[in-house]
Amino acid sequence: MNRTYLIVKYLFLLAWSTFVVFPFLWALSTSFKDANAVTSGARYIPWLEFEPSTQGWKSLFTSGSQGINIVTPFLNSATVTLTASAISLVLGTLAAYGLSRYQFRAGFVKNSDITFFFISQRIMPPIVLAIPFFLMLREIGALDTILGLVIVYIALLLPIAVWVMIDFFGSIPKELDEMAMIDGCTPAGAFLRVILPNSLAGLVVAGMFCLIFGWNDFFFAFTLTFTKTQLLPVAIVSLNSSVTPWWSLSAFALISVTPLALVAILVERFMSRGSLSGAIR
Template sequence: MTETAIFKDSEADRRFRGKWFANRLVIYGVLLLWAFICLFPIYWTATTSFKMAPNVMKGNLIPWVDFQPAWLGWRSLGLSPDTIGAESTVRDEFMKRFTNSLIVALTSSALAVMMGSLAAYGLSRFRYKFAWMKNDDISFFFLSQLILPPVVLALPFLVLYKELALLDTRIGLILLYTLSVLPIVIWIMKDQFSSIPTELEEAAMVDGLGVWGAFLTIILPIALPGMVAAFILSLVLTWNEYFFAALLTSTHAATLPVMVASQTGSQGISWWSMAALSFAAILPLIIIGVTLERFIIKGMAAGAVK
C-alpha cells in the first residue's frame, strides 16, 4: 500500500469520526435542551417554595445568587425546621389531604390495572359479539368514554353519590377514578397482549396448564412492562385530578389538588405556599416513577428470556 493510499484512508477515517462526533453532539444537545425544558417547571416550583414575596415578583431564579433562600413556603405548611416539632393545624390538614390522595390514587390505579388487564386480555384472545358489537366495537366503546367532558357528568354523579351516601368519601373517589382511567388501561393493555404470540399459551396448555395458568405464568410476566406503564399513567391522572375531587368532597376525603387550588384568595396568590404544596404533591410521583422504572426494565428482560 502506497503512502498516498494510507493518507486517503486516514483522511476518510478523520472525516467519518468528525461526522459521527458532530451527529452525537447535535443529538445530545437536543436531549439536554429537552431535559432542561421538562425539568425547569420542577426546578421553578422547588425554588419558589424558598422565596420571599419580592423575589417571586422579580422572577429571581438562582438561589444564593439572585435571592437568599428562606423557609417561607414550608413554614406556612408547618414543615420548616423551626415548625416541624410544634403543633400545626395546617400540617395536620396537609397530611390528611396527602393520605387521602395516596390511598385514592394507589387503590384506583391498582384496581384499574387489574380489571383493565383482564378485559384487555379477553378482547385480544377471544371473540365476542354483543348485539351488533364485536371486539373492535367493544374496544372503541370503552375508549369513547373519554370523549365526554367531566362537566357533563358532574350533575349525574352528584345526584347519584348523594343517593348512595358516597359524597365526601374515599370509596366514592376510588370508584369514580377507577372508572375514569379504566378505558386508558384497556387500550394500553390490549395492544400489549396482542403483540404476544398465542403460540406461547398453546404450548403452555399442551404442557397441562389451563387458560388462567397460562395467563398467570406465561403472559403476565411478559406483559409486565405494559402493566407498569399503565399503572404509572393511571397514578398520574388520578393523583392530579381536581374537578371531581372538588365537586364530590368537602372535608373528610378532600385531596391535595383541592388544597393547592385553595391557596388563591382575595389577597392574591400565595405563590410560596402553592409552590411548597405543589412540590410536596409531585415528589411522590417522581419517587414512584424512578422506582418503577427498574421494574419496567426487569419486565422487558424477563419477557425476552421467556
C-alpha cells in the first residue's frame, strides 16, 4: 500500500516536472543548434543528434548587422522593473498599513472601498488602459522613455503591493503596534521599528509579485514604446521576422527568464508564512 502510493506519487511528480521543465530543455537544446539542425526534423540530444553550435549565444553579444543587442533591452527592463517595483513596494506598504490600522471615511467611501479601488485596477482588462496611458504619456512627453514606462508600471504594480500587504498586515496583531506606542514609539516609529521588521516575509512576497508582473509585461512595453526604448519581452518578439533565428531566440528567452528564476530560488524560504507566527500568545 505504502509502496504503491510512493511509486504513484513519484511517477506523478516526474510527469509533472517533465511537463514544466520541458519547454526550458527544448529552448536550451535549440539555443545550441544551427539553422540546419533546427529545420531538419525533431532532434534534441546534442552531439548525438546534432552538432552543437554557439552561434545563437554569440549573436546576443555581438553588435552590428549580424548581432542582436540584448544588453540594452536587458538593462532597460531591469531599470524599469526594479524602479517601479521599489516605488510600488514603498508606497503600497504605506498605503496598506494605513488601510489596515486606521479607519478612513469620505461620504460612503470606507476602507474596504478604497481597497477594492486599488484591486479593481487589476481586474480591468489592460487593453482598456492602453489608450488613456498612451494619451497621457504623450501629453507629458514620456512616450517611448524609461520614465514613462516606470510611471505606468507603478500604476500596475501598486495594486499588487497594496493587496498583498493589506492581507499581511491584517495577520499582524494590532496589539503589537499598541505595545510599541506604549513603549514610547510614535505611530510612525511603531511602523518602522516594530511592524516593518516583522513584515519581511510579506515584503518579499509582494516584491516578488511586483518583479514578476513588471518583468513579464509585454503589452504596455509594446504599446507605449516605438524604437528608442525597448524592453526584453518586446526585444524577443521583434526577433520573430521572416526568417526566425530560433537559436538566438532560445538563448535570449533563457537569459530573460534567469533573473526571475534566481529571485524565486533566493526567496523561496520566505514564501511560507511560518516565520511570522509567535508575536502574540
